[in-house]
Amino acid sequence: MKTIPILYCRNMKEAIDFYTLVLDFQLKYQQASANDWVVDLVNAGAELMLTCLADDQKAGINVYVRVNEVDYLFQKYVSRGLVIPNNPDSPVHNGPLNQSWGMREFYVTDPSGNTLRFGCEM
Secondary structure (H helix, E strand, O other), rough: OOOEEEEEEOOOHHHHHHHHOOOOHHHHHOOOOOOEEEEEEEEEEEEEEEEEEOOOOOOOOOEEEOOHHHHHHHOOOOOOOOOOOOOOOOHHHHHHHEEEOOOOEEEEOOOOEEEEEEEEEE
16 A cells, blocks of 8 residues: 655646755656646655645645655755745754654645655654
């Protein structure tokens, strides 16, 4: 069994650019384009779908992504253009933090308001 989150995006081109250029995802199918209503993306063993169909999904979905190297990944994403919001109310968006539940995490919110929470065990 495999779970594939479906994320609503307001602008497919903007979403594809963010996920491929910043977060290392690739289009699963070469013929996919920003003109499609639904696009499949992959990154190693992870997969997600983007949809611009409002009835398919609501904006603001949260997805937890388990990784091996949180700090390395965060630095990589920042070097690729991830904007750090410098929001003191959400420090976990500003960089990896050790959480009381034993995970080291950082959060990334995409241009449509969906949040990917990246974490690894401490």
